[in-house]
Amino acid sequence: MRYTAHSAKSDPLDLAPLELFEGRNGRSFVHDASRGLPHDMMSVSLIYAELPWIGGWEEFNRRAVVGSEVTYKAFAKTIEASIVASGVPAVLLVGAASARLFDAPKSFAVRLNYAYSSICSVLCINFNSAHDDMIGVASTARYSADLLARLAESFASVGDFACGYGNSGRIFANAGRRYVMSDINGRCIRHISQQGWA
Numbered sequence: 001m002r003y004t005a006h007s008a009k010s011d012p013l014d015l016a017p018l019e020l021f022e023g024r025n026g027r028s029f030v031h032d033a034s035r036g037l038p039h040d041m042m043s044v045s046l047i048y049a050e051l052p053w054i055g056g057w058e059e060f061n062r063r064a065v066v067g068s069e070v071t072y073k074a075f076a077k078t079i080e081a082s083i084v085a086s087g088v089p090a091v092l093l094v095g096a097a098s099a100r101l102f103d104a105p106k107s108f109a110v111r112l113n114y115a116y117s118s119i120c121s122v123l124c125i126n127f128n129s130a131h132d133d134m135i136g137v138a139s140t141a142r143y144s145a146d147l148l149a150r151l152a153e154s155f156a157s158v159g160d161f162a163c164g165y166g167n168s169g170r171i172f173a174n175a176g177r178r179y180v181m182s183d184i185n186g187r188c189i190r191h192i193s194q195q196g197w198a
């Protein structure tokens with residue numbers, strides 16, 4: 001099944017930006033992750049994000065009311081350091097060209113369920129041997145939505161700091177789990193606020 005997601009290749013949302021939305025199963029708000037993880041994301045049981053790809057970085061910044069002022073490489077380094085410091089298990093989906101910017105080992109590949117169904121590298125950070133079985137099951141997922149559904153079986157809440165249209169929150173909320181989501185673009189937060197699941 002295909003889902004709509006925020007892509008630098010598709011048309012920008014024609015919506016007024018929204019700073020914060022409190023939903024039934026979680027909250028979504030504007031945050032520039034190039035400054036590090038939002039404080040609220042330190043208390044989730046899993047961090048999950050489909051990162052902007054290098055090729056979309058400029059376009060995503062143009063779409064935000066206030067764009068990030070750092071390079072993509074600096075963004076990648078800040079995110080990784082912030083996740084490692086938090087100690088929270090994290091699953092990051094990154095484009096092949098971006099994977100080399102991270103020290104985290106590439107664990108497996110997955111295909112996005114979206115119109116641009118690219119193959120991503122899945123990086124797992126802060127996982128230990130107790131997570132081996134769960135990662136083994138998750139790594140057999142062919143598509144990102146299946147990966148998220150499997151992760152929602154093992155983790156009570158998800159934090160997504162590049163949430164776009166909020167597919168991670170949607171899948172966790174539909175599984176009865178909680179979410180904390182943020183994005184640099186307030187139009188994405190408005191979009192999430194208009195979804196029936198949120």
Ligand SMILES: C[S@@+](CC[C@H](N)C(=O)[O-])C[C@H]1O[C@@H](n2cnc3c(N)ncnc32)[C@H](O)[C@@H]1O
Nearest residue numbers: 005006032033052060162163164165166167184
């Ligand atoms: C590949 S999209 C994520 C798609 C998302 N999983 C969905 O369900 O729509 C990457 C997202 O990262 C966001 N982004 C780009 N730069 C960011 C930054 N500095 N801080 C936070 N989010 C950022 C973009 O606005 C975009 O929504």
